[in-house]
Amino acid sequence: MKIGILQPGLVPEEILNTVGDYDTQFHRLLGGNGFEFETWKVVNGDFPTGPEDADGWLITGSRHGAYEDHPWIAPLEDLVRAIHAAGKPLIGVCFGHQIIAQALGGKVEKSDKGWVVGPTAYSYPDGIKMVNAWHQDQVTELPPGAERIASSEVCENAAILYPGHAYTVQPHPEFMADYVEQLIRHRSGAVPPPLVERASGMLEQPLDSAEIGAQFARFFKEGRIA
Structure with a gap:
């Protein structure tokens, strides 16, 4: 199964050689599922010809x-x-989560609840999952037909299911501790110091990222997350 990765951003140069670009991180997260990958860096105007690619x-x-x-x-x-419209399975993460919601009729805003960084607890129907996050923007209104799957204390629409079409999450299951550490070191200037300190102190927190990655793989292959 070929997975097309649409990249609307680039990992900062000072971090790139340490952890790899966004697509590389998803190769790791989804490895072992028999997927083939191709990346289009849409942030640079590089687009596929269409959904059939x-x-x-x-x-x-x-x-x-x-x-x-x-x-x-x-x-x-x-x-x-x-x-x-083509019925191809679609996964979105952080910005991907937001742009999919916006494109399908939802609303995205810079949240008045502020930044969310580092290991964060999300309430799913089957329990709490700890996943790394790094965002201030949020989906504040769901598109028609979308279902909220997970929430956190400061992010109501943290995971969204579009039955039979898409599954999106606000946190970053592809971010491991080394990447968050690099973000703290190089890209945390706008984040309030108490949140940076909290994230720094939780870098060794066990994560449920692999479980979210398994949801992604299941959705690609079977159109379901459980």
């Missing part, structure tokens, strides 16, 4: 906001709608 699609994170004015945002939203 892959069997399933994944949109990664980005430092950009889904509501910002970039020349690649509208084409990416068009592609999301085309993938949705």
Whole structure:
């Protein structure tokens, strides 16, 4: 099964050589499932010809906001709608979670609840899952037909299921401790110091990232997360 990775952002240069780009991190998360991967860096205007270029699609994170004015945002939203209409399975993570919601009629905003960084607890129907996060923007209104699957104390719409079409999450199951450590070192200037301190102190916290990765693989292969 070929998974097309749509990359709306680039890992900062000072971190890239340590942990790899966004697509590499998803190769690790989804490894062992027999997937083949191809990446399109949509942030650079590199787009596939259409949904038929892959069997399933994944949109990664980005430092950009889904509501910002970039020349690649509208084409990416068009592609999301085309993938949705074609019935191809679609996964979105952080920015991917947000742009899919926005493209399908939801709303994305910079949250007045502030930043969420490092290991964070999310309430799923089958219990609490601890996953790394790094965001301030959130999906504040669900698109028609979307179902909330998980929430946290500060992020109501943390995981969204579009039955038979897409599954998206706000946190980053692909982020391991080494990447969060690098973000803290190089990219935490806008984050309030108490949140940085908390994240730094929780870097060794056991995570449920592999379980979320298993949900992604199951959704790609079977159209379900459980």
